[in-house]
Amino acid sequence: MAEWLKVRRFQVPMSSPLILRAIPLLFTFLWSTGWVVAGYSARHADALTFLVVRFSSAAALLTLIALATGAPWPRDRRAIIDVAITGILLHGIYLAGVWWAVRHGLPAGISGLIAGLQPILTALFAPALVGERISGLRWLGIICGFVGIALVLQPQLAGVAPAALWGIAVPMLINIGGMVAVTAGSFYQKARVVSGDLRTITAIQYVAAGLVVLPFAVAFEPMRIDWNLTMLLVLAWSVVVLSIGSIWLYLFMLRRGEVSRIVTFLYLVPALVAVEAWLLFGETLTPLQIGGMAVTILGVVLASRK
Template structure:
């Protein structure tokens, strides 16, 4: 892969990934979350299937690798998105959900440091703490205003745990392999789980322009673009530094949610964004 593409991947990933829960905010008034995601995963699987067939991409060569990719798909696609989109369905703002998911770098860093897998230096710890402080400042103004409740907060935390555990699972167990077939296996696993759970929902789909836009963006940009970039980034870098990119997605998501849905952005939010950006800089810089 050309060096200029590798250098551009983090910025492109952030630009795409920050739209994830904004799209949920757009689509969830018109669809139950699991049904929507089952359709999204099925269409994404079809797209990747055609890509794999047309390119002759290599498949994983061991049953163990297949199993680890299936687990990764269930965690970072199915459970993460089902819980996160359900939280938005239950009234959580898109920016707030993105902020909760943005706590992943701290969990990743603390876990890897405790295991001795990746040692953090002083400024890196300070960067992680600054990022966390920025996230808390942004989400703090939502507390007590009726947006956060026991149900949607629990769903948001479950989404955070799913993406964090999934990222750690990939680093520890998933070896290098073709990203196209790896993504197809993960998406097929996510399709199977969401399709099995979808009949539990009673709400019908309300087809219209907003739902169609949300579905198209979810498949073409988020799954084919964002998820593939995340997989490649995790393969190429240290997990803590890659995960710290997530600190940039909540401020971007908050800005989009403000522009599209009038989710409030005040001085406290701007301060939180600045602290998060500074935290990212310190975590990503080489010791």
């Protein structure tokens, strides 16, 4: 998948300038729905158990797609190991860490703020790890974006007393570990998994992620899942839209662009989640949050300029 996304006779011109501009925005929107999914799934399943089912379902569906479309599988042992490592970091440790932390008392606002550290961490290490040069304008955009999401998350952060942070120290550290894992996974993907078919690569990634999360689900959860229509719809969205659609877009962007530029689009996620919560659940949008969205958009525009 370089210039064209090919599936037998169907071809999409991925090098089209319009499509290339739209991909980061589409990815950000799709990825933001993951927080809504997490809220719905919490009512019907344990966090790690749901992730095991999600990863297993995604791996099975991707394997069927790969076999049906004749997608090539990695044959080199080193390549398979590299793909598995990225799956463990990008999906397994990251999602398990975030979901477990939020389910065990970490306020969503703090979790969102921790996620906002990813572009900063990426910019700090990108020059040494992948040879990217971080301009002053990009740094300005990154800092501006972080300030913006802090404003967007302010209503959630306001209810957290400083003294209460000691009580959530473990979930907070677990969440930070997840953020570090997805950052490391992005660098590893950029440096080591530079080719291969995304259909088979992601299938292997989800097998690896599921195998890592499964023992923790068995050890620490009763593995509760309420199988009902809502649960099935949430699972379907998680697998098709998040685990396949949005991840394909993310991996495609990593292949084509700079890691430090791509991850700045994640600053838009808290703003989109706030809008989605307003539309779906009737939550309030304050003037401060709306102002924070404007600051975030400015930061992303500055940081994503080539």
